[in-house]
Amino acid sequence: MEDTNWTSVSHFVLLGISTHPREQIPLFVLFLLMYAINMSGNFALITLIISTPHLHTPMYIFLSNLALADICFTSTTVPTMLHNIYSPTKAISYMGCLAQTYFFICFVAMENFLLAIMAYDRYIAICHPLRYPVILTRMLCSQMVALCHILSHLHALLHTFLMGQLIFCADNRIAHFFCDLYPLMKLSCSSTHLNTLMIHTEGVIVIHGALAFIIASYACIISVVLRSPSAKGTWKAFSTCGSHLTVVAVFYGTLTWVYFQPLTSYSVAKGRILSVMHTVVTPMLNPFIYSLRNENVKVAFRKWRSRTRLSFFR
Template sequence: MDNSSRTIVSHFVLLGISTHPDEQIPLFLLFLLMYIINVSGNFFIIALIVSSPHLHTPMYIFLSNLAWADICFTSTTVPKMLQNIFSSTKAISYVGCLTQTYFFICFAAMENFLLAVMAYDRYVAICHPLCYPTILTGMLCARMVALCHVISHLHALLHTCLMGRLTFCADNRIPHFFCDLYPLMKVSCTSTQLNTLMIHTEGVIVIDGALVFIIATYAFIISAVLRIPSGKWRSFSTCGSHLTVVAIFYGTLTWVYFRPLSSYSVTNGRIVTVMYTVVTPMLNPFIYSLRNRDVKEAFRKWVRRF
């Protein structure tokens, strides 16, 4: 494209999930309800773990960090989407767009790493139960959580800087409800080959690397459970909640990003993105609480205090 037809974009227009006026209020109410459930549910999980001494174990330390990452993950996109539903401009500044992209990638990666860390926790608890307290010490847990934060921020910084080098055309409309990588790359005037290459190389290493680690971990867990003469399913039942979250999170994430940019569908991309940005963080508190005996017992003790 000729340079004269390019412009310096100062803001983008987020078209949202739907452009039909009669769908705006139902969408607002639906996403507001899901956001309230997500924030209140995850805050409740954090408060319950903090206030229950018997939950001060590595498994629940990681779970509280996952709950916090879920709150931040959804808060990066949903409040702006709710604001734009009733906004006449639906605009987000260029800096605001890149900031949103940064934190979205950061908290998505953080959830990715925390799920891997939680898989390791289950591996040690089932395969090496007698050594569990000596292997997963408080210091190791703190280092693992800190490493999740550091790598997530570096991962987000890389892809945000790559987005910052792109030039955008006069058409600054993004057919999405937040500044996601592929919708932004679709409206760029310059080549996005480097961005796509990094998504399919560094992104694959970060996301699929954690997934491969989780799969390998559960292979060892299943092998160990099958060798237990009795109580097999009781031992493995503690992994059910984690596996459910892993399946939903990685299934939708892989479907959206690890495909060629040319095959990316805006409509399908928006629908699937809603699954892992809004629905999964909302369901996590229920998945971990309804299927977890320790959490339910802590809740009963918390209720009896009142």
């Protein structure tokens, strides 16, 4: 009896963004720089939130978890890509490829769920400000973050399990810089119908379900803000939401363009460019978007800098 789990491919070759030798050094420097900015920016944001008592609120607890998800998200793909730029083989083992796919999907889903609960946080803060401390207790925040982790791992487990059922017969060259779903499915010599079906059903429910929740939350927020007689209060409410909406637009825009299309119309070249946007650029920009558009973070940063200077000159 034929074993449908069997594969003749023991490893894959990640071709990266470009195969031209002249472009390898500029690409290495560019992505190393973006990775360093991503790590330092997100670590700085987490450290600032932990060390500043008045930032120990639900909004910033969720933001610190988002920054941690961004760190893990980028670390799943960029170090491998940097290593492969100068590697003579550019190889990744079959199990290593599946592991990378698993963690990539997991952290994408985690960011998706965290953005949804951050929208809920803004909804409660603006639409029910007097009940905010009663509704969003420390216990509820912990439960929501834990639920984000559980659902993210279940979502990743489903799609990685289905990917593990595919058969790869000959071609093992992935025209990408990491083991993404569509490039892997393009190489399979078995049917990918179930994989595609799950992406377009369960994937749509998970990703677009969270997006619909975010849109509904902000529809309620805008309705309340427009009825507010105070122009100052209106501006303050919108200013706390602006950074979150910017991140939401970039994250869901690139994610939808890459994954929620038929496999037959998937373009490897466009997929690589858009993947760079949501795997490297967006996580790098997130801490700056939240820092530059958030007065509380800017004030906390100035105080931290003042304390650092005082301790340095003592």
